[in-house]
Amino acid sequence: MKRKLVLFITLLFMVGLLAACGENTAEDVVDSLNKKAEEMQSFKATADMVIETGEEPQQFDVQVWHQKDDYYKVVLQNELDEKGNQVILRNDEGVFVLTPSINKSYKFQNDWPKHHSQPYLFTSLVSDIANDADREFKSTENFYEFTVKTNYKGNQQLPYQKIYFHKKTYEPAHVRVLNSQNETMVKVDFTEFEFNPEIKEGEFDTEQNLAEGTVSVPTVAELEEQSMAVYYPTNLPGGVEFTNEKVVSTDNGERSILTYDGDKHFKLVQEMYTNSHPTSVDVPVYAEGEMVNLGFTVGHLTNNSLEWQQDGMRFVLASDSLTVEEMVEVAKSVQGQAMK
Numbered sequence: 117m118k119r120k121l122v123l124f125i126t127l128l129f130m131v132g133l134l135a136a137c138g139e140n141t142a143e144d145v146v147d148s149l150n151k152k153a154e155e156m157q158s159f160k161a162t163a164d165m166v167i168e169t170g171e172e173p174q175q176f177d178v179q180v181w182h183q184k185d186d187y188y189k190v191v192l193q194n195e196l197d198e199k200g201n202q203v204i205l206r207n208d209e210g211v212f213v214l215t216p217s218i219n220k221s222y223k224f225q226n227d228w229p230k231h232h233s234q235p236y237l238f239t240s241l242v243s244d245i246a247n248d249a250d251r252e253f254k255s256t257e258n259f260y261e262f263t264v265k266t267n268y269k270g271n272q273q274l275p276y277q278k279i280y281f282h283k284k285t286y287e288p289a290h291v292r293v294l295n296s297q298n299e300t301m302v303k304v305d306f307t308e309f310e311f312n313p314e315i316k317e318g319e320f321d322t323e324q325n326l327a328e329g330t331v332s333v334p335t336v337a338e339l340e341e342q343s344m345a346v347y348y349p350t351n352l353p354g355g356v357e358f359t360n361e362k363v364v365s366t367d368n369g370e371r372s373i374l375t376y377d378g379d380k381h382f383k384l385v386q387e388m389y390t391n392s393h394p395t396s397v398d399v400p401v402y403a404e405g406e407m408v409n410l411g412f413t414v415g416h417l418t419n420n421s422l423e424w425q426q427d428g429m430r431f432v433l434a435s436d437s438l439t440v441e442e443m444v445e446v447a448k449s450v451q452g453q454a455m456k
Contacts, residue, residue, distance in 0.1 A: 153242045264276070
């Protein structure tokens with residue numbers, strides 16, 4: 117009887133040992149992901165993204181095209197606003213951000229999307245995993261799961277991300293970006309993904325993407341019908357409070373100026389784009405400074421100001437006392453009309 121028991125335990129041990137030998141380690145999976153990223157010539161992806169950094173969740177449809185080495189096209193579509201889409205385009209000429217809702221486009225000379233986390237880009241996810249020596253790894257029935265540091269410009273409030281890959285294909289499945297309390301602030305769920313698809317000629321061409329009709333540009337009548345609603349930030353730095361609101365008339369309509377004072381101070385300027393603004397989506401404006409990913413849109417950061425567009429409006433946050441991280445946090449909380 118004892119002999120049979122010993123034999124049974126030995127068999128169980130051997131089965132467990134064989135199973136363990138057959139399971140990929142974290143290093144195996146990282147090597148496979150790096151190999152995929154190096155060998156692939158292109159990818160296409162569709163994803164659902166929910167951002168919960170503001171008072172109300174913001175939902176987006178995301179479409180991505182990538183062709184090796186540095187061609188990218190990302191379309192972010194706000195599910196609640198059919199005209200609230202934004203296009204980020206990278207090609208040999210630079211990086212372009214198209215905002216059709218205000219009939220405007222910007223051109224940047226920078227290295228986007230390199231060196232900054234992008235939760236909907238396979239190449240960025242693999243890079244974040246490879247660059248984090250302290251990464252955590254877990255293998256479940258269907259997924260390889262990594263927990264790694266993020267690399268967001270001016271935003272240390274979202275320090276970690278959980279990234280899930282399908283075991284059989286190494287395609288990305290889910291991304292969860294976490295705050296310091298380990299709460300999910302950004303959710304990305306990939307609904308379609310394809311390695312090495314055939315991408316039609318001209319997909320990354322500047323003129324084709326900027327041409328009228330390529331993206332949904334509002335008519336003059338639609339711009340004139342839009343009315344200005346004042347938006348207030350819901351996430352303020354400690355010791356800072358709202359002190360004043362002023363609405364002034366300009367040649368182009370109305371401009372709202374919100375003032376916040378205390379331990380630090382800033383002003384938030386916002387105005388509605390109208391047909392009297394010199395805007396044109398097919399004539400890009402050169403933007404100085406750095407691109408900053410606000411999640412729901414892309415802004416550009418200069419020495420003491422952060423500018424972005426949303427809901428047909430232009431926002432400028434100006435301060436000589438806020439840190440870059442604080443400016444980004446305030447901007448990300450201006451995601452809808454709210455009471456001050």
